[in-house]
Amino acid sequence: MSDLQDSLVELIRRTSAEIPDDVQKAILTSLENEKKGTIAESAFKIIEANIKLAKQKSQPICQDTGSIIFYVECPVGFDQITFEETARTAVTLATKKGYLRQNSVDSLTGKNDGTNVGPGAPTVHFHQHRSSEIKVSLMLKGGGCENVGAQYSLPSEKLKANRDLDGCRKVILDAVLQAQGKGCGPGILGVCIGGDRATGYEYSKQQFLRTIEDRNPNQELDALEQDILKTANELGIGPMGFGGKTTLLGVKICAANRLPASFFVSISYMCWAYRRQGVILSNESKIEKWLY
Amino acid sequence: MTHLTTPITEEKIRALKVGDAVEITGTLFTGRDAVHKYLHEGGTLPEGVSFKDGIIYHCGPVVIKDEEGKWKVTAAGPTTSIREEPYQGHIIKEFGLRGVIGKGGMGDRTLAANKEFGCVYLHAIGGAAQVLAECIKSVRNVYFLEKFGSPEAIWELEVENFPVVVTMDSHGGSLHQEVFNNSQAELAKRL
Known part of the structure; x- marks a missing residue:
């Protein structure tokens, strides 16, 4: 298993299980503003409990782990082919571990082979920049x-x-x-x-x-x-x-x-279950810094 | 808070009103797009499955096998229900459902079927996959796993105190219709 694969599996795990701080803060502020004793308030309380529980158990916040969208900012000469192949392997591995639901269906046959990998899945957007930094953001967007x-x-x-x-x-x-x-x-x-x-x-x-x-x-x-x-x-x-x-x-x-x-x-x-995270990777593809 | 245990009588369902908070204990069957289309086209339920006086849950859970080879639900929030609107009324009628759990609400045909056959629409909190998975005590069985794939299969789940809110009752009341009408009027004032 490569360091890049390890890092991407960890990025997927954390994105699926942990709401970014800025979103959590916005949810908590809104909870305070809702009228007490309403079903809106109780909805917020369940949402708040769910955020805590998902993080604590390291399990998906929402069972619809969504479209898997990578945004990669990389230096000139970065091997995009290896990255994409590794991302596909990491997605399949993360699915086996239950960080992702078996969520990708062949649109013609209706078959779901359980790997989460297929035409257009996952999506990887590359953007080259002049800096030497490798920045990988991930969004899991539910249906x-x-x-x-x-x-x-x-x-x-x-x-x-x-x-x-x-x-x-x-x-x-x-x-x-x-x-x-x-x-x-x-x-x-x-x-x-x-x-x-x-x-x-x-x-x-x-x-x-x-x-x-x-x-x-x-x-x-x-x-x-x-x-x-x-x-x-x-x-x-x-x-x-x-x-x-x-x-x-x-x-x-x-x-x-x-x-x-x-x-x-x-x-x-x-949705409120806003799954977005990102990392800066070192030259050895280890996670150096979390972005959100 | 009202507590309901499956199987549920028509009388208990008719007593529920929009806005009531309910906790459910007993059996839930998951079923979503593929199951609804299949049943609507005349498909039959697998042997051992009966929806009579029961509840269907619009949900495609994350389910893994633990070390002992037992199924374990690790995430199980509701999916958007409106996609089943073309089929739901027919399935309530044909299979004797007393409750439909999902999110986002459903339309006029389901509301009419609720009224005619004694059923309610119960709203679970979308995205709250962990809180809801905690209420699932065991997986009793799974059907159509090969045919439809894991998220679309029928999972027979044993639940305890599963929290929902009645948003469409059996008397023609729909919170979704009410909120839509009010929000449309509020928006018109602000354009």
């Missing part, structure tokens, strides 16, 4: 929240949404309304304004690599993020859609250039 993601094409006559920021606001809030509790709220939105149908969703997901508390450096987008968060939490959807004060924990928005003919707004929804 329930993936299913409530939405992509809008502006203008939308039905939602009276034009090709401007107000139109973006309208469709993003519509996505929150349509999602209700189905994506295991309170959720976090990742949004991309622009791009094409594929890159729009891709960039919207990458927003989940940002921490809950960080602020958007672009003032217009920052204002939109804060506005959506505040407005969504006034709708009364609440945790699990039970009604209550906390519908979203955070909103993260980016923009990408578009074609003159297209104006997509792509919205990804992340």
Whole structure:
């Protein structure tokens, strides 16, 4: 077993079993804000107990261990082929250990061979950079929240949404309304304004690599993020859609250039069981530092 | 807090109202997309499985074999129920279910079947796979493991004090419909 394989199995274990600190903090703050004695409050209490128990037992926070998405930032000359092969082996091993559910199904035959490896699974995104650092982030994104993601094409006559920021606001809030509790709220939105149908969703997901508390450096987008968060939490959807004060924990928005003919707004929804971790690897592929 | 033990009578189900917190003890059968489609298309339950006066749980658990070769559920939260909306009413009717556990709620056809046949929709906390796995005391059996794969198989689970909330009762009440209507009205004021 290589050091890289060991490190990736450990990254998968910790991502599956432990909520990052920034998310846990946001959940605890929301619990305090919910009205006492409501089912929203009791939902939060079960969520809090679950976070503790998963960490203590080193078991998956949620049984849907999700799409396995690696983001690798690596120096020039990094062996991407070996990394990807090792990541596939690490995923299969982590599945045997029960850190991941047997979660990958052949779309044509319906067969689940139990390995979690197949066409498109896991996904590995490589990005070369000038630094010598090897940074590996991992996101496990469950199917329930993936299913409530939405992509809008502006203008939308039905939602009276034009090709401007107000139109973006309208469709993003519509996505929150349509999602209700189905994506295991309170959720976090990742949004991309622009791009094409594929890159729009891709960039919207990458927003989940940002921490809950960080602020958007672009003032217009920052204002939109804060506005959506505040407005969504006034709708009364609440945790699990039970009604209550906390519908979203955070909103993260980016923009990408578009074609003159297209104006997509792509919205990804992340459940409260927000599984995201990352590591800096040493030259020997040992874990040097945890990112979240 | 109401405690229910399976099998459950129609009378006890009819007494439940939206918003009631319930703890369940007894047997749960898991069943999700593949099982619902199969049963709806006329498939039969395996020998030894009866849903009569019982509860189906929309769940694809993580199950491993321990050192002694016994099944052990290590994570078992609910999956999104609305995908079973085309099938659920029929299965409630045909197989005599008294309860459906899942998350996110279901639609009008399930609500109508609840009312007509005496069934309720019970909401478990999505993502709370560890808290819920703690309530599973043993795996009695598994069916369709080869046919549908582990997450989609029917797992027969023995549970104790499994916590849920009634969000769709047998009197036409749906918390999901209520929250949707209220949130839609609130949003309209803010656009």
